[in-house]
Amino acid sequence: MPTKELSPTELHLWNIVENNPEKIAKMSIVKLSQYAHVSTATIVRTMQKMGYGGYTSYRESLKIRNNSNSTFNVLNEADDKIRSVITKNEIEMNNTLHNLSYSTIEDSISMTKQAKIVYIFARGLSESIAEEIMVKLQLTGKYCEFHSDPNIIRTIASKIKKDALAIFITLNGETDELVAAAQKLSKNDIPVLTFTTNKAGKILAFSTLSFIGYKSKTNYFPEYEVRSRLPLQIMTRIFCDAYSVRANFYKSN
Incomplete structure (x- = not known):
């Protein structure tokens, strides 16, 4: 394995986990x-x-x-044969679910639980999704803040401390102020969790973990940038629901 690519801190960690497999297998990411x-x-x-x-x-x-x-198999592949307005949404939903990583879900939950404060950033039509995440996490007792103003986003990103978690909701992963904020946070070793539909988005280079949904190429409003946020809604809902379960906030009947 290419351990030469690891920094001294990363190599220190790798030696610990490789030399203590039985102990590490029982540890959460926070305990490790x-x-x-x-x-x-x-x-x-x-x-x-x-x-x-x-x-x-x-x-x-x-x-x-x-x-x-x-083993973990999230969901089956989507059926993309039927082409219609309804099926477009079905395909987006199914392919987004198919792209989900069990590992990403669990690790994102652990990072959220560990964080003393969660900062959520979004712009445009993604803001309503960010607000929903904030409310749901607050209901579990997690302190959260949501910001959408470009200047505030840039300013706050430089002040966030290491005991926090930053969540970005961005359809294309290219919004300048969001990318700049994520870059600053990454440089300061602040965990960054990103929800996007662009696997080549600039923000991914600065993200600790990322949920990448499937975005259809079909746009029924071609003159405007109002593409479907359904993939983002699906992924963030799964994240919030899974967090509620792991935080023991949800009680089944």
């Missing part, structure tokens, strides 16, 4: 952070450099090494 004295962002970044989707996928690989048959 405390055990190894590194940030959760460092853990995710290290695992990604070593070829894993995140910390959870690395733990699952440890189980497989020990003859565990645990």
Whole structure:
């Protein structure tokens, strides 16, 4: 494995996890952070450099090494044969679900639980989705702030402390102020969680974890930038619901 690409801190972490497989397999990302004295962002970044989707996928690989048959298949492939307005939405939904990573879901929940404060940033039509995330996380007891003003976003990004988490909601992942804010946060080793539909978006280079949905090429309002936010809504809803379950806020009947 290309350990030479790891920074000294990342190599320190990698040596710890590789030399203590049985202990690490039982640790959450937060407990490993405390055990190894590194940030959760460092853990995710290290695992990604070593070829894993995140910390959870690395733990699952440890189980497989020990003859565990645990596997995760999120959902089946979408049916893209029927072309109509309704099917366009169905295809977006199914392909977005198909793109979901179990590892990303679990690691994003762990980072959110660890954060003392969550900052949510979005612009335009994505703002309503950001507001919904804020309300849902607040209902679980998590302190959150949502900002959409470009100047405020740029200013706050330079002041966020390392015990926080930043969440970005951006359809194309190219919005200048959001990309600039994510870049600043990444430089300061602040965990960044991004929801987008552009797998080549500039913001992804500065994201610790990312949910990437499927966006249809069909636009029924070609003269305006009002493309469907359905993929973002699906991914953020799954994230919030999963967080509620893991935070023991949701109680089944």
